[in-house]
Amino acid sequence: MEDHANSEEPGATRFEIDRRPLLLVLMSRLSRQLWLAAFFLVFAGLVGAEPPEGLSVAGWRTLCIFSLCVALWATALLPLAITSLLAIALVPLLEVMPAAKAYGYFGSKVVFFILGAFMLSAALTTSGLSRRLATIVVQRFGKTPQSLVRAVFLLCAMAATVMSSHAVAAMVFPILVDIARALQLRPLRSKLGMALFFAMAWGSVIGGSLTILGGGRGPLAIGLLEEFAPAAGTTIGFGEFIAYSAPMVLMMLAFAGFVLSRIEFEVTSTRAARERLGAALHDMGKMTSRESIVGVTVLTTVALWLFAGDQLGLANIAIVAMAALFVMGAMRWREVEENVNWGVLVMYGGAICLGGAMESSGAALWLTRDLLSATDVSAEVLLIAVALISALLTEFMSNSAVVAMLMPAALSLAHAQGINLAAMTMVVVLPSNFAFMFPVSTPVTAIAWSAGYYTPSQVMARGLTLHLAGLTAMIFSIIFIWPAFGHV
Amino acid sequence: MSHILVIMTPARSCETLVEQALSAAALGPSNGQVTLVWLMDEDRSDHLRDCLESRGFVGAGPAKNVQRLMHETAIDEGKQQLDELSQRAEAKGLTVETELLNGRLEESVLKLYERYKPDKVYLPIGRLGPLVRLFGERALKRLRKRLGEALITV
Numbered sequence: 001m002e003d004h005a006n007s008e009e010p011g012a013t014r015f016e017i018d019r020r021p022l023l024l025v026l027m028s029r030l031s032r033q034l035w036l037a038a039f040f041l042v043f044a045g046l047v048g049a050e051p052p053e054g055l056s057v058a059g060w061r062t063l064c065i066f067s068l069c070v071a072l073w074a075t076a077l078l079p080l081a082i083t084s085l086l087a088i089a090l091v092p093l094l095e096v097m098p099a100a101k102a103y104g105y106f107g108s109k110v111v112f113f114i115l116g117a118f119m120l121s122a123a124l125t126t127s128g129l130s131r132r133l134a135t136i137v138v139q140r141f142g143k144t145p146q147s148l149v150r151a152v153f154l155l156c157a158m159a160a161t162v163m164s165s166h167a168v169a170a171m172v173f174p175i176l177v178d179i180a181r182a183l184q185l186r187p188l189r190s191k192l193g194m195a196l197f198f199a200m201a202w203g204s205v206i207g208g209s210l211t212i213l214g215g216g217r218g219p220l221a222i223g224l225l226e227e228f229a230p231a232a233g234t235t236i237g238f239g240e241f242i243a244y245s246a247p248m249v250l251m252m253l254a255f256a257g258f259v260l261s262r263i264e265f266e267v268t269s270t271r272a273a274r275e276r277l278g279a280a281l282h283d284m285g286k287m288t289s290r291e292s293i294v295g296v297t298v299l300t301t302v303a304l305w306l307f308a309g310d311q312l313g314l315a316n317i318a319i320v321a322m323a324a325l326f327v328m329g330a331m332r333w334r335e336v337e338e339n340v341n342w343g344v345l346v347m348y349g350g351a352i353c354l355g356g357a358m359e360s361s362g363a364a365l366w367l368t369r370d371l372l373s374a375t376d377v378s379a380e381v382l383l384i385a386v387a388l389i390s391a392l393l394t395e396f397m398s399n400s401a402v403v404a405m406l407m408p409a410a411l412s413l414a415h416a417q418g419i420n421l422a423a424m425t426m427v428v429v430l431p432s433n434f435a436f437m438f439p440v441s442t443p444v445t446a447i448a449w450s451a452g453y454y455t456p457s458q459v460m461a462r463g464l465t466l467h468l469a470g471l472t473a474m475i476f477s478i479i480f481i482w483p484a485f486g487h488v
Numbered sequence: 489m490s491h492i493l494v495i496m497t498p499a500r501s502c503e504t505l506v507e508q509a510l511s512a513a514a515l516g517p518s519n520g521q522v523t524l525v526w527l528m529d530e531d532r533s534d535h536l537r538d539c540l541e542s543r544g545f546v547g548a549g550p551a552k553n554v555q556r557l558m559h560e561t562a563i564d565e566g567k568q569q570l571d572e573l574s575q576r577a578e579a580k581g582l583t584v585e586t587e588l589l590n591g592r593l594e595e596s597v598l599k600l601y602e603r604y605k606p607d608k609v610y611l612p613i614g615r616l617g618p619l620v621r622l623f624g625e626r627a628l629k630r631l632r633k634r635l636g637e638a639l640i641t642v
Contacts, residue, residue, distance in 0.1 A: 076538075118547075125550065170550035177557045187565045188501045338549035341541070439539040446539035450558035452498045452565065 036077050043068045047094065052366075059363040061094040066358055066408070069350075073401035076440075080398060081343035084350020091357050105353035109315040110223030111345055114216050116318020120298055121163040122339035123322075123331050129291040130159065130171050132284055138175060139277040145265040148273070149195045152176065153260060156203030157253060162302055164215050165208030167339075169447040172200050175277070177451070182276040183267055187452040192265040194453045201448035202256045202436065202466065208444075209433045210249045212241050212314075213302075215442075217403045220348050221429045224355040224407040225421060228364075234421050238309040244426040247481045251473035256466055293330040297321055344400070351404035364412035379419045379488055383427045383478050386410050391431035391471055394441050399432040406432075423488045427478065434470045437463035490516035493606035495597060496569065497529045498562035500612035505642040506573055509610040514580045521583040523604055524573050526566030527597075528559070528590045531627065563588065594627035601635060613641035 027034065043064055051060030065087055072083040088106065092099035124130040137155045142148030152172065159168040176196050179185075185193035208214025212222065222236050236244075301321040305314055325331040358364040386406065393402045406428045414424035435441030437459055439449045448454070482488045494509045496502040506524075513520040536558070540551045570586040577584040589596065601609060613628060632639055 122547065167550065170554055173554055174557055177561060180561075186568070187498065187561060335549075337547075339547035341547050343541075439536060443540045446536050447554050450536050450540075450554055452558065452562055455501050 032077055035075070039068060039071055039077070055366045056362055058096045059361040059366055062091070062096050062354075062357045062361040062363040063367065065090045065094065065096070066354060066363065069354060070405050073405060074397050076397075079343060080401060081346040081350075084347040084354075084404075087350045087354045091353060096357050096361055102353055102357070105227070105356050106349035108223050108227070108349065108352045109313065110219045110226070110352065111349050113315035113318050114219050114348060115340070115345060116315060116322050117213050117219075118164065118340045118345075119322040119325075119331075119336055120301060120318065121167040122336055123294045123325050124163055124298060125167060125171055125339055126335040127291050127294040127330065128284065128288070129294050130163065130167075131175070132281070132287065132291065134159070134172055134175055135277050135281055135284075138179070139274050139281065142179075142270050142274060145192050145195075145267050145270055146261065148179070148270050149192070149199045149260055149263075150257070152196055153199035153203040153257060156200050157207030160204045160207035160214045161210045162213055162298065164213065165204040166215070166443045166447075168204045168208070169200055169444040172204075173447050173451070176200060178276055178280065179270075179273040180451075180453075182273040183270065185267070185453075188455055190266060190453065191263055192267045193451075194458060195260055195263045195265065197448045197451045197453045198263075198462065199260055201444050202260075204444045205433060205435060205442065206249060206252045206256060209252075209430055210242060210245050212236075212238060213305075215399070215433065216344060216348060217399050217429050217432055220351060220400060221403050221407055221425050223348070223352045224403075225411065225425045227352055227356040228359050228408070228411045229415075229421060236422050236425060238305045238314060240422065241426075243485065244422070244477075244482070244487060245430055247477045248430055248470070248473040251476070252466070252470055255469040255473075259462060259465065290330045293328050294325065297325055297328075297330070347400060347404075351400070354404070355408045358408035359412070364408040365416070367409050368412040368416050379417065379423075380478055380483075382413065382417060382419060383423060383488070384475055386413070386424065387427040387431045387474050387478070388471065390428050391434045391467065391474075394432045394435055395437050395467070397440065399435055399442055402432040403428055420488055423478075423482060427474070431471065431474055434467050436466045436470075490608075491521045491523070491604060491606040492608050492610065493523045493525065493600060493604055494610045495525045495527055495600070495612075496566075497527050497532070497593070497612060498565065499529060499532050502569070502612050505610050505612050506576075508640075508642055509608075510573075510577055510580060510582070512608065513577070513582050520581075521585070522577050523585045523587065523600075523606065524570055524577070525586070525600060526570055526588045527593065528562055528566070528588070530590060530592050533559070592627070594630055597627075597631055598634060601638075607638065609635055609639050611639060611641050 046064045046067070047061055049060075051057055055063070068090075069083050069087050072078050072086075073080060078086070088102055091097055091102040096102075134155055138148065138151050141151035156168050156172055159171070163171075179196065180190070180193050183192065185196075187193065212218035218241060222241075226235050228234075298321075301317060304312060304317045304321075309317065322331070390402055390406055393405070407425070410424050410428050411421060413419070414421050433442075435445050437445070439446035449459075478488070490513065492509050492513045494502075494506060496505070510522065513522045533555070537551070537555060540554060541548070566588050570588065574584040574586050591599075597609065597611065611628070611631070628641065632641075
């Protein structure tokens with residue numbers, strides 16, 4: 001069998017003449033640049049135009065920046081972080097607000113909370129604690145193929161309540177690859193292989209919806225909420241977030257567990273996998289002092305977030321916990337650099353700035369007042385409508401971008417209609433996590449796709465079912481559960 | 489002598505494709521030749537890398553680890569499939585050549601086409617239209633134009 005690093009013969013030079021018309025060749029090679037040029041031209045044209053009646057010049061310009069960012073976030077023609085940085089620069093350049101204020105949004109406590117949460121997640125990963133715990137759980141509870149899938153599913157769901165769901169998937173992925181190798185599960189052929197990666201993706205996504213630690217969407221939305229109503233001091237605490245999300249998460253867990261249990265496997269024994277995991281555990285040796293320190297620190301931090309988050313501040317707790325890990329020598333800066341995606345932090349800073357500009361310039365209020373002035377429906381119907389939009393968008397674009405895009409208008413709408421701002425925030429955040437089909441919406445799905453055990457039809461059919469089940473659970477929560485607890 | 493080129497990728501199930509290709513080759517002259525290629529499609533890898541690194545919280549370290557494992561799994565599967573399929577093809581009396589390569593779908597198929605000058609090229613097709621870039625829909629469209637009736641998609 002030949003094995004080529006690439007398809008060129010060594011030393012050979014190949015020239016291929018593209019015989020298409022020059023204009024066509026240029027357009028195909030420069031399509032990204034042409035799209036960008038078109039977006040910026042339309043943007044420049046709109047900025048120069050007269051604002052519509054009832055909207056200030058600053059509001060109009062903010063709306064133009066917002067539209068440009070939405071287009072760039074949705075198409076990903078530029079990296080998400082660069083689009084956000086562009087927003088921060090355009091706000092003072094177009095005289096929407098002073099530069100000091102615009103760049104000041106980057107110092108939002110939410111950005112630092114996310115940074116702290118990422119660092120803790122990195123500590124769990126690099127210390128080896130998370131991998132040890134995951135291996136123990138899967139090895140102990142995965143005695144049959146069915147219980148193996150269940151163990152992976154529940155492990156991911158539980159882990160994603162204290163770590164970002166992406167970090168959970170990245171942590172469990174190598175364990176599943178090991179299991180697949182041990183059991184000789186073939187990509188695109190093995191039902192058990194498929195179910196294991198489904199369990200990883202679904203467990204991480206659903207579990208990650210329960211707390212604000214499951215991903216950056218929650219903190220970002222809370223940051224936008226706090227910027228929207230700074231005077232009112234409206235926010236969502238750690239426990240309050242769980243109170244909103246728990247009913248939906250429990251229903252989703254039950255449903256996804258049921259879907260997984262319906263898959264019939266070609267394998268009857270998991271012995272080879274358990275032996276391999278047992279050997280891996282043996283190689284890890286006894287729990288190190290570093291793992292113990294990280295474990296105790298993470299538990300203490302989560303307890304503080306839960307019971308003293310309001311008094312001490314979530315961001316402060318996160319940063320102090322991280323500093324404690326460095327003081328005790330349980331973490332090195334190089335590990336933080338390797339395990340934290342800094343681009344996302346930049347993206348969030350820009351999104352919060354844009355949300356603040358939308359609110360302070362009156363653009364968000366104008367958008368909802370003028371476009372939705374005829375709205376005469378109940379709070380529940382509006383909440384459901386926003387949840388549907390969020391759920392629809394999230395399969396096709398990054399869920400963080402969905403939150404950044406929808407939050408300003410959704411909060412203004414809630415404010416204008418007298419709807420609980422926290423409830424409106426949650427109907428944007430929770431459905432934005434319903435990313436069960438395409439890899440563009442969340443890295444968790446991308447990681448599961450990377451394994452190569454899915455066919456498109458397998459993931460589409462089950463992903464769509466879960467998506468609809470999630471929406472049903474969301475609507476059920478809005479209509480029956482949240483009002484019963486005074487959340488709407 | 490008829491020559492059939494079969495391109496398989498990690499993104500698609502290729503069983504029907506291979507079955508049809510081998511049957512077509514077996515129906516031709518007795519010394520029909522089949523070239524089986526497992527293509528590690530770089531467009532797919534790039535797309536997944538972009539989803540992994542640009543849109544979430546996965547840092548560079550874990551992202552590289554996931555990509556390494558993805559590559560290893562796909563190569564292992566490719567080698568295994570090529571071994572199995574070449575045995576099947578030989579059992580049908582066909583002359584078989586196998587190749588495992590990295591490359592972009594469109595470029596690689598065209599280069600292989602130039603190199604082997606096959607009568608037919610069998611390629612797996614995606615059914616999700618432009619929604620998913622993983623399966624090379626754009627490349628397929630252009631390949632159809634360039635290869636015409638020689639390209640058979642399954």
